[in-house]
Amino acid sequence: MTSAVVVGAGVIGATVAWSLVQAGYDVDVIDARSPGEGATRASAGVLAPYIEGAPASPLRTLGHEGLELYDTFVQQLTRDSGQPVVYARGGTLEVALTVPEAERLGTESGLLWQAGIEGRWVPAALLDEVEPAINREATGALLVPMHGFVGVGSLTRAALGAAMARGTRVHTHTGAVQIASGPQGSAEVRTASRTWTADVVVMAAGSWSSQVTVEGADPVPVTPIRGQLLQLQASPGLLHRVIWGTAGYLVPWPDGTVLAGATVEDVGFDESLTEDGCAGLRQMAAALIPALAHSPVIEARTGLRPKSPDDLPLIGRSAVVPAVIYATGHYRNGVLLAPYTAHLVQRLARDPQAAVPAGMRPDRFGARL
Numbered sequence: 001m002t003s004a005v006v007v008g009a010g011v012i013g014a015t016v017a018w019s020l021v022q023a024g025y026d027v028d029v030i031d032a033r034s035p036g037e038g039a040t041r042a043s044a045g046v047l048a049p050y051i052e053g054a055p056a057s058p059l060r061t062l063g064h065e066g067l068e069l070y071d072t073f074v075q076q077l078t079r080d081s082g083q084p085v086v087y088a089r090g091g092t093l094e095v096a097l098t099v100p101e102a103e104r105l106g107t108e109s110g111l112l113w114q115a116g117i118e119g120r121w122v123p124a125a126l127l128d129e130v131e132p133a134i135n136r137e138a139t140g141a142l143l144v145p146m147h148g149f150v151g152v153g154s155l156t157r158a159a160l161g162a163a164m165a166r167g168t169r170v171h172t173h174t175g176a177v178q179i180a181s182g183p184q185g186s187a188e189v190r191t192a193s194r195t196w197t198a199d200v201v202v203m204a205a206g207s208w209s210s211q212v213t214v215e216g217a218d219p220v221p222v223t224p225i226r227g228q229l230l231q232l233q234a235s236p237g238l239l240h241r242v243i244w245g246t247a248g249y250l251v252p253w254p255d256g257t258v259l260a261g262a263t264v265e266d267v268g269f270d271e272s273l274t275e276d277g278c279a280g281l282r283q284m285a286a287a288l289i290p291a292l293a294h295s296p297v298i299e300a301r302t303g304l305r306p307k308s309p310d311d312l313p314l315i316g317r318s319a320v321v322p323a324v325i326y327a328t329g330h331y332r333n334g335v336l337l338a339p340y341t342a343h344l345v346q347r348l349a350r351d352p353q354a355a356v357p358a359g360m361r362p363d364r365f366g367a368r369l
């Protein structure tokens, strides 16, 4: 049986592990902490390529492909794991609070129409029918019905659960220090206490990927960008879909709470929550939905998004240690791109020559990887 070690048990490592075990691999997952405690723990799980990706950008194209896989992915995962996954495709409503913003969204609505994507401009007079809680000063909003969100904690737990049900072993508090070439084309993963040898090693350590040395290779060009997020108490039914504004977004959770995200801060590996960050999120929430102005905070979370120089992930075989497959640098869209990433890694594991979209190739920045 071919063996694989997945380094990192965030949403990427978990979905990759499930995908590899389905392809017949004997999988070990190692994580420096516990599963899902990196960026994954703070993630809002919004699936919105037509907001996150600029028109005609690679992110929009790749995000679209990622979103297309989601229904089937969640269906199979729920069946395979026996665990529920929070998932809704109720759309996004991108709200304009100023005239220039309304003009921008009006143009965007036209571009979506040209691309054959359903996107409906909702004028201010009709907003009450679509989302009655929206700020009455809104000048209109763009509704994109295909968007949605997924509960990232439930998704990650289910993926690891499904992988473990098929024999995957998860080793917590076991950080990889170095990956090197092993015998007969394999790779060795060294931790403080043990060395694993595997036919395939997947580097999925998110923001920390640059701290794991791949012998002979440059550090992975991925840096941490902090995000803070609040979970607010709200009345059930207050919102019907994800609400997006220029300063952040709101995700209505099935239990009636609302996620308010997220800050974008370049502060190195500092995972603290800050008063300013939380205050800004409260302000953003109240500006979009005045009824949230005094909602109690149930929980505040923080995580480090793994950012590459062009914000797209690095997915592909290492040219230096070919048994290594990189699956990192997903920045703001790791959840959206997780099923697609898992699919690509499975293909690369089976066939080292398998094609990966050019925009994701690890060597595109000129680093020796």
Ligand SMILES: Cc1cc2nc3c(=O)[nH]c(=O)nc-3n(C[C@H](O)[C@H](O)[C@H](O)COP(=O)(O)OP(=O)(O)OC[C@H]3O[C@@H](n4cnc5c(N)ncnc54)[C@H](O)[C@@H]3O)c2cc1C
Binding pocket: 007, 008, 009, 010, 011, 012, 013, 030, 031, 032, 033, 034, 035, 036, 037, 038, 039, 040, 041, 042, 043, 044, 045, 046, 047, 174, 175, 176, 177, 204, 205, 206, 207, 208, 209, 211, 212, 226, 227, 228, 229, 261, 262, 263, 302, 303, 304, 305, 306, 327, 328, 329, 330, 331, 332, 333, 334, 335, 336, 337
């Ligand atoms: C506030 C916030 C909101 C977000 N919202 C969205 C959203 O709405 N939609 C979306 O698609 N994305 C969103 N993201 C981005 C998304 O969460 C990330 O892209 C995704 O979680 C990255 O997953 P990952 O598994 O690569 O990294 P991580 O979740 O960070 O996992 C990496 C794992 O590697 C482990 N690790 C670190 N070092 C080592 C080592 N040496 N050895 C072994 N293991 C190691 C860590 O402990 C961690 O568990 C958001 C992120 C944040 C912070």
